[in-house]
Amino acid sequence: MLVNATEMLKKARAEGYAVGQFNINNLEWTKAVLLTAEECKSPVILGVSEGAGKYMTGYKTVAAMVKAMIEELNITVPVALHLDHGSYEGTKKCIEAGFSSVMFDGSHYPIEENVAKTKELVELAHSLGISVEAEVGSIGGEEDGVVGRGEVADANECKMIADLGIDFLAAGIGNIHGKYPANWQGLDFEALEAIKNATEGMPLVLHGGTGIPADMIKKAISLGVAKINVNTECQLSFAAATREYIEAGKDQQGKGYDPRKLLLPGFEAIKATVKEKMELFGSVNKA
Numbered sequence: 001m002l003v004n005a006t007e008m009l010k011k012a013r014a015e016g017y018a019v020g021q022f023n024i025n026n027l028e029w030t031k032a033v034l035l036t037a038e039e040c041k042s043p044v045i046l047g048v049s050e051g052a053g054k055y056m057t058g059y060k061t062v063a064a065m066v067k068a069m070i071e072e073l074n075i076t077v078p079v080a081l082h083l084d085h086g087s088y089e090g091t092k093k094c095i096e097a098g099f100s101s102v103m104f105d106g107s108h109y110p111i112e113e114n115v116a117k118t119k120e121l122v123e124l125a126h127s128l129g130i131s132v133e134a135e136v137g138s139i140g141g142e143e144d145g146v147v148g149r150g151e152v153a154d155a156n157e158c159k160m161i162a163d164l165g166i167d168f169l170a171a172g173i174g175n176i177h178g179k180y181p182a183n184w185q186g187l188d189f190e191a192l193e194a195i196k197n198a199t200e201g202m203p204l205v206l207h208g209g210t211g212i213p214a215d216m217i218k219k220a221i222s223l224g225v226a227k228i229n230v231n232t233e234c235q236l237s238f239a240a241a242t243r244e245y246i247e248a249g250k251d252q253q254g255k256g257y258d259p260r261k262l263l264l265p266g267f268e269a270i271k272a273t274v275k276e277k278m279e280l281f282g283s284v285n286k287a
């Protein structure tokens, strides 16, 4: 069932668990995430970066594929199709293309401009029943060309953006896209607590979910995080399983080169990663 992400995240925030956003890249990724969500009876958010949207030939293709797949696979759990780190133009395109949720990432603009653009996009998205995520501070590292310096979000600025009627808020708290460096300082829980107190009940979003230790994930959830984004970890699982298949020479045995066979171990590996995260985030049986 394709829905916006508002209700599923309000429920997660109120009940003390988080819904995973898993970024998709192609048909195998989408199918793996949807089937795992259904098996786990978990709500789920499919994240699409602008780069991945372009790779899949455009947002309309993605929306059509996801809607058809939900129907053909009889997916009954709530699924949101969400733009990840959208630009102003990209956000408008996804709203038009039939996404059920969008993230407008105005964190690189001065706060006044972030406020003005977020406000405009909230009005447009809400008039069509689409949920909106906004960002304050920034996520360190790089994801599909979106680069952040990792500034920790200011709680007052978070309140300014939260007050615009957005549905959930991404705030930089020392989190990083991609693998964490060995000298990573960990999440800034003081900043998270201040943001939680300033934004009263707002579901908070933790980007850079790959590689955050389980105890930090649990603490973040206890401090208002209701959505956790995972991208790199599924890519690593997929790559490792595919490498193992090829290194074992299985693509050369029988019709092992058939793409449906060649991509199967990677597909199963994504499923295992998604299941592990849903268990950690506490969203199993919450659909």
Ligand code: 13P
Binding pocket: 023, 047, 084, 085, 143, 176, 177, 178, 179, 206, 207, 208, 209, 210, 229, 230, 231, 232, 233
């Ligand atoms: P990772 O790639 O570090 O899991 O981050 C995902 C993310 O935050 C998507 O916006």
